[in-house]
Amino acid sequence: MKTIRTSGRRIRTKRPIEIVAIYVLLVIVLIGVLFPIYWMVTSSFKTRIQALTLPPLWIFKPTFDNYIGIFQHRPFAYYLLNSIIIATSTVIFTLIIGTLAAFSLARFKFRWSDDIALWFLSTQMIPPIIALIPFFLILRALYMLDTHLGLIMIYSTFTLPYIIWMMRGFIAEIPPELEESAMVHGCSRAKAFLKITVPLILPGFVATGIFCMIMCWNEFLVALILTGDTAKTLPVATIDFLSERGIMWSHVCAAGTVMMIPIVGMSFFVQKYMIRGLAYGAIKG
């Protein structure tokens, strides 16, 4: 909030009626945005009968039965672990090689450097369904269908372009003079980058990582096709609930809530940086 306040355009809205109107509108928007979430989360704390009651019970005694149900009577914890392993490994791997590439693209002007930067991003213009058949065949040839490593390999191709794009923006915002002065004092370029630039871009770094974590965590179609039971991730496991006869809606809502909470929690802290990183180029030029 603070940085936004000090820079940019200040609009002074003086008329109180206008301010009230804006707030009323915002509250309406906020209700529209949050109600579906609220509905899922509360349904997950109701008993099976309560969840299906209409008119809905607005006040009820919360129960954890649904959570106990999905974790004890189903291998939900196993799929949760799969999702955690796959998302974190992908993010760590691509953050390392992606930041290296971003550093190179942000700090050096070399032949084709702009073309390469654009090429990285343009890979995301291709609908992944094009590559899905070859992915399937490659993994099958390597006996890596339904393995964690197979999915990590594929997800890395999705996150890497975004990491390079976002990190390039964050690094470019730090004036290179800071690194240069450290180099004058005898640091190597790599050391100057690690000691000077990395601490400064840390928020952007974390935001980029979390953004990519969300991508992996939420990915559904590729996981559906490339995994069976061993490497199955949460989205696929949750959708499985729907294929049962007599859908247990309260269980489904509990599973959805479990999936939602960690990433929403993480993104709360870095929301501002995430948006700025994505809009890089459009905002700063």
Added chain:
Amino acid sequence: MRLKRRQLAPYLYITPAFIYLFVLWVFPFLYSLILSFQKWELASLDTQRRFVGLKNYIEIVKDPEFWNGINRTLVYVCSAIGFEFVMGFAIALLVSKQLRGMGVFRRFILVPFIVAPAVVGLIWMWMYNPELGILNHFIRTLGIHDRGLIWTGDPSTAMFSVVLADIWQWTPFVILLFVAGIVSLPSDPFDAARIDGASRWQIFKYITLPMLRPVMMVILLIRTMTAFKFIDKIFVLTHGGPASTTEVLGFYIYRVSFMHFRMGYGAALSYVMFIIVMALCLMVIRFLRVK
């Protein structure tokens, strides 16, 4: 020697990422291109793989399901993105004002964008439920309709239901990108215009709109790419049904490739989709690029 190492450094840093994406992204991409000229059907009696030239592409042109898929995709993409763009812009203009509590608002509004599309599908499926869903309960209590809608189960409302869920998920993202763009605008042109006595509408039309072109471009590009890509919500909400009324192009490709296992034809279809996405993105860039 020292000079040489210096010159090599930028290439050295970029090599791992470059090789990785080249091997695991460009190679499959080209592989699919070859596949699109082949006949390879894993679920038929004749599973042999052979070159058939342009036959797949000719089949696409004659395929009524493909054309229906294109129609539905255009309806889906245009209505969803159009609404998200206009609504998102309007709300962003309000939210970017310096009022108390805007930070909290921005923080909460991002939630739908973060929730997995598959879960978004679940939430809405639960709310759309004809007998037990909360939406029909509201509709009945408010007396809009005495039985409520069948939402995803009715061919006439299925696409609307999918678009509504999409709008819910993506409008916040559009709002936040617009806000990021609006607050980073330099204040000088606005001050100058005000001193010259420009009206609010004039300021908006001649300063705000043109200066936001780059942000608009990014939003439209990201949304165009993602709208074609993600079929998760449709997968969960309607599975392309009822009576194929929500079978957009992406879902049709999925059905051809992974339910009928017609690999060659699926690859050709996905190439056609790629060309459409490219063409749309180039159009957006052409219209909104700052000269």
